[in-house]
Amino acid sequence: MEADFTRFYGQDLRGLCWGENRWGVRRLLSHIKGLPRDSAFVRALSGVSAYWDENAELLAQIFDAMERQTYYLLKVNGNDPSEPVPLQRPGQKIVEPETVSLAEFSGFLNG
Incomplete structure (x- = not known):
């Protein structure tokens, strides 16, 4: 998920969780739910069907x-x-x- 946050949002996930400008849980969750189909996180959860668009x-x-x-x-x-x-x-x-x-x-x- 760290790679996805860097790739799609240009943000360091570790910094967003524990850094000075950390995000709230709701905002983090909305960004996780908003990851596109081709993100590593979504592909890991969906398996082959993630590639079927x-x-x-x-x-x-x-x-x-x-x-x-x-x-x-x-x-x-x-x-x-x-x-x-x-x-x-x-x-x-x-x-x-x-x-x-x-x-x-x-x-x-x-x-």
Whole structure:
């Protein structure tokens, strides 16, 4: 948190707590709560989801839409594509890919 106070507020946290010009608890708490998403403190508390912002979500939605569009394009043209799998978002369970035996794959290739 000391690095965040220096980076974002240009203040020495130790001085704010015990120095001549120390801040009150309420002011310190409001500045801690106001730390941005990319601060070390927020990232440490939030984990991976701290990196997932609105831009990342929009890009994931675009990717998912393009995957669906490709799926439907292939389907309309007589192919039999597998269903598109959406990109994993933070906090979601990992989707296990469908497995195929070697015999099934060989049969698929040989027609």
